[in-house]
Amino acid sequence: MSSAPRLPYRPFHRPFLFYGARGALAAILAALSFGTAFAQGWPARPITLVVPFPAAGGTDLVIRSIQPLLQKELGQPVVIDNRSGAGGTIGSTFVARATPDGYTAGVVTTITHAVSVSVYPKLAYDPASDFAYAGFIGTSPYVLAVNRSLQAKDVKGLVEKLKAAGGQPTFGSVGVGTVSHLMGEQFSKLANVPMIHVPYRGAAPAYTDLMGGQVQLMFDNPVGLAPYVKAQKITAIATTAPTPLLADVPTFARQGIANFEQQLWYGVAFPKGTPPAIVSRFNAALNKVLSQRDVARDLATKGVTAHPGTPAEMQATVNKDIPYWGAIARSVGATVE
Structure with a gap:
């Protein structure tokens, strides 16, 4: 990458730059303050949780296992919206383009947010940068x-x-x-x-x-x-x-066979730009639900191990799995037009 051109030295610009920087800092602080205040009143109405696969399918059954307790923790209804098609990418695209106000989130999986970017050449979202990940739900082996x-x-x-x-x-x-x-x-x-x-x-x-x-x-x-x-x-x-x-x-x-430990993971993500305080609040509610023994037992009957975690861990997993599955998909020419 070439370096930026050196600007001429103009000392009379310094006061402008100083006050401009101070003004920018004030704007950032004001935005953060607004986001925190907004999050304190969240949720004030039902939350839509998009499931990008059909009703009664595996992913749908997993999220419905925790839906009642999750809405109890959040104090508002959690409405499941099944938007299936194209390997889960239609529903995921909807979430990526939703208003980042904390009232639309989506269930994400290894398929929709690690594999999809390599097998769908015209994917309408970037799993690594278009979402605010709120945490895992669980993992399932193969x-x-x-x-x-x-x-x-x-x-x-x-x-x-x-x-x-x-x-x-x-x-x-x-x-x-x-x-x-x-x-x-x-x-x-x-x-x-x-x-x-x-x-x-x-x-x-x-x-x-x-x-x-x-x-x-x-x-x-x-x-x-x-x-x-x-x-x-x-x-x-x-x-x-x-x-x-x-x-x-x-x-x-x-x-005796190493490096064959891949699992399907499930998680929840909001659109990019959702206030971090909202994501953190949702993560706390999700982890509290997943930590309950009855929930863990119920998920186990569906072949899923409950996996409480942080948003940072979820983001790191997505970042790590994209190149992993991408290399395999490219090696066999797995693409879906």
């Missing part, structure tokens, strides 16, 4: 599930059977550019077995073909896969982190 005909019991055995079978095995996902897709690509590299990716429009058709043998394996969250595993219709080989829904399934780490 499960590697396989068709039972493979008769594999662990990751090592699965890799051996895939190599011995010859040909090119297939893996399913819940859509191009999803974490389910990218983790399948990662596993293909880990196993050193070229695989064909078969994307589906959601989990249900992918599960059907996994059970039927049209695809040999797939990654997804435990809440969706667990019922089929327990019914012995598919086999869970490994998880990226422990989950009570599949307590008997060992993690990749326990099977």
